[in-house]
Amino acid sequence: MRELEYNVRHWGPADAPKLFMLHGWMDSSITFQFVVDALGDAFHVIAPDWRGYGQSEWLGRAYAFADYYADLEAVLTHYAGDAPVWVAAHSMGANIALNYAAARPERIARLALLDFLGLASPTADASAQLRCWLDACAHPPQPKPYRDAAAFAERLRKANPRLDAERALFLARELTLEFAGGGVVMACDPWHRLPSPLLYSVDEWMANWRRVRAPTLLLIADQGHVREQFGADDANYLRRLACFADLRVAELPASGHNVQHDCAHGVATELLAFFGAADRAAALAAERAASA
Structure with a gap:
């Protein structure tokens, strides 16, 4: 992938709807295992290890953040061609997905953000x-x-x-x-x-969010990074939410920043509903029960 060895994990039936899952900083794609278990066979999940993470190739030198956008485009093109895709992303992965969705709005059909709403203003x-x-x-x-x-x-x-x-x-x-x-x-x-x-320029990145046209789901951990920065009535929090053209927000209880670990079933439930796969998941469960 772009002259690097890239590791990409796959879960779920090959003929199920594709869902790309993007991990965060100092992590790898295996972080989504518990959510994938809770999703059952609803999706064909495709999750890369970013360059320098997990089993993807390491550079052994400083990384340029912009390369993640080109890496993401290469992954999407390889597995989905030019078709618009569904993406669920955590933390740094959500940061990458948001800016990519602003630059390539035609490529992202739906976007779920796991406990990410930008960083605090720099000092x-x-x-x-x-x-x-x-x-x-x-x-x-x-x-x-x-x-x-x-x-x-x-x-x-x-x-x-x-x-x-x-x-x-x-x-x-x-x-x-x-x-x-x-x-x-x-x-x-x-x-x-x-x-x-x-x-980190908050205003520049918020300008990017205003260009995102995909329906967006924001999952907030009640003890995660978003709530560490903002209360529910905080003016800066509301200003950031207002950037999105089509946004749904859901709070996840008893969870820290790594909601994919702390509240895997809650994350899966929200993803199933948001990506319209709840009915499919129920049908698959009924088929499995009938054949048992």
Whole structure:
């Protein structure tokens, strides 16, 4: 894919409606496993590991964010041609999907955003941001080793107490690689930890959101990043919501930022309803029950 080895996971029947799922920062496509389990056979889910993540090729140097848009276009074209597609995306993946939908509105038929409504306004100036990036590039980041997958699972549960031991260990095994010096490391190129050389411009990105024409679903974790930044009546929150031409918002209870882990069935229920596959899922369940 664009001269890189790209890993793309597939779940569900090949003849089911296609749903592209895009993961977030320091993650990989396996993050959607629990949601996919809850979706059953409703979709043919197609989920890439972004460059430098999971089993896709790592660059071992600084990454340019703009490459994600071209990578996404290559994935969509490869699996769906020119047809408009359905996309569900988490965090950084949602950021990528939103800006892509603004630039290519004809390619995105429906878009679901998992706990993402932009970042907070920056506090640093542009030159300070660039200096920070240059300093980071001068000292190549190193992976952090863990004793084994179980130790990494403990780290995941410490960061997210809602994650039960079984799911944490599953994720830890899938999200780590053996380290040459012993133990395991996250399956993410450590160069992704570099700060951006550019400031995040909220106004520019909101201008992009105003160009999105696809019906959009925003799933908000009640203890996630969106609610950490904004209350339900916050003027900045309402200003961001107003950017979308066709928006539905749903709140997910007892969930942190990783809603795909904390509330997989809730996410699946909302996706089934939004993408119009609820009736299909019920029919498939009835067929399975009848043949059992």
